[in-house]
Amino acid sequence: MATTMVIVGLGLAGSALALRTLARASGPLAKQMEKTIAELGTADYKYYRGGFEPKMTKREAGLILGVGPSTSQKKFRAAHRRIMLLNHPDRGGSPYLAAKINQAKDMLEQTSK
The missing domain is CATH 1.20.5 (Single alpha-helices involved in coiled-coils or other helix-helix interfaces)
Structure with missing residues (x-):
């Protein structure tokens, strides 16, 4: 004790x-x-600190995919694939963000033709 x-x-x-x-x-x-x-x-942030514009522009599409607006089709498709793998709704990503990423890819495809 x-x-x-x-x-x-x-x-x-x-x-x-x-x-x-x-x-x-x-x-x-x-x-x-x-x-x-x-x-x-x-702090100075590396990433874009704003919301989405009402209508997708070429500049915004480049910001979303992390490429320049005049990037080759091969490069922005690779960027789209990389970002979609991280943000796909089936893997816990947001459906809204996935739609914006796809919209950005479509915008850059239209302007590169």
């Missing part, structure tokens, strides 16, 4: 020390977290 009491006492002391250390570190950590969140708001 005495060893049990010693073990419980050591466990409580260890827990108290861990909580004290955590409490002391929370001040600088909170400041660092606020700084990081502020930096995230001003």
